[in-house]
Amino acid sequence: MGAYYFYSDYVLEDGMWKSKSVHIENGLFTRSFKNMEGIQEIHVEDFWIGPGKVYVDIEEPVFHALSPETVAQKYLYRGCTLLLCQLPIRSSISYKKRFRAFKENLVNLPIDHMVVPTIPVRILRPHHIKYFGRMKVPFIGVELACSEDLNSVKWEWIREAQQFSQTPIILFRRDRKEGLDSKELFKEWKELCRIHSIVTLQDPVREFPLTKHALRVTGISPGKGELIENGCADYNLFQREKEPIIDEDSHFRYHKSIPIVTVCRGQVVKENHLVNTEKMQGEYMEVSIPRHFIDR
Structure with missing residues (x-):
């Protein structure tokens, strides 16, 4: 679409409506245009705008899918422009090879993607933290079979390994039926992280899009997930039939809302509820600097 811009009084940022002029050039959000010739204005009066959603593939993991491309299209349909694909790690020996092979298997995904290793806490070692931080x-x-597993790890060694990259470590439940996502267990995890100065996220990762705080702690933003200068020009247009409501359930509602139009890197990849995978060749992406925009 080249260089273009639009203005809206209904841009969703930080759970609030903001009036904003959004400029896009060369697939990135920009504050000003390098070349003023040929710039187009896009009219979005009938829509409200939200950033491209960033999901972890919790509801339908790509790793176990017969057709990863089909699964990715489902997330793309919901307005996802970056998919975090879980990679189960079950060994302290072959995990590097497993990581490289999984990246290669994702090469045909029609959506930008990253890999999230998930490791049973009992086999978690400092070399895992160092390697995936470098990646x-x-x-x-980290996956738990029971809360007592937290005592099986030398967390001071894990923290020392984490210092190099600041890559967050988060709690994953092994089995949904075990109730390991309880508030009590998460409080126990947060207290452990506080005691050992482990970098983690302030909220559990669920099937909803990642929050702004999570995007910034992980280093996904500014590259993805926000309408921010030099970030990928990813955004969604949602039909605005009346005055949109903002309340405490807005994040959940944003997760459930299906966009009419999805734009990734400045290009329309979904229009009138139809995903156009011919225009979307997903890229494997890496984070920038974790916690770069977070007050320390």
Whole structure:
């Protein structure tokens, strides 16, 4: 679409409506245009605008899918412009090879993507943290079979390994039926992280789009997930039939809302509810600097 801009009084940012002029050039959000010739104005009066959604593939994991491309299209249909694909790690020996092979298997995904390694806490070692930090993954998930497993790890060693990359470590439940996502267990995890100065996320990762705080702690933003200068020009247009409501359930409602139009890197990849995968060749992406925009 070249260089273009639009203005809207209904841009969703930080759970609030903002009036904003959005400029796009060369697939990126920009504050000003390098070349003023041929710039187009796009009219979006009938829509409200939200950033491209960033999902972890919790509801339908790509790793276990017969057709990863089909699964990715489902997320894209919901307005996802970056998909974090879980990679189960079950060994302290072959995990590097497994990581490289999984990246290669994702090469045909029609959506930008990252890899999130998930490791049973009992086999978690400092070399896992160092390696995946060097690979610039957004975070590392640790899986629990029971809360007592937290005592099986030398967390001071994990923190020392984490210092190099600041890659967050988060809690993943092994089995939904076990109730390991309880508030009590998460509080226990947060207290452990506080005691050992482990970098983690302030909220559990669920099937909803990642929050702004999570995007910034992980280093996914500014590259993805926000309408921010030099970030990928990813956004969604939602039909605006009346005055949109903002309340405490807005994040959940944004997750459930299906956009009419989805734009990724400045190009329309979904229009009138139809995904055009011919225009979308997903790229494997790495995070920038974790916690770069977070007050320390």
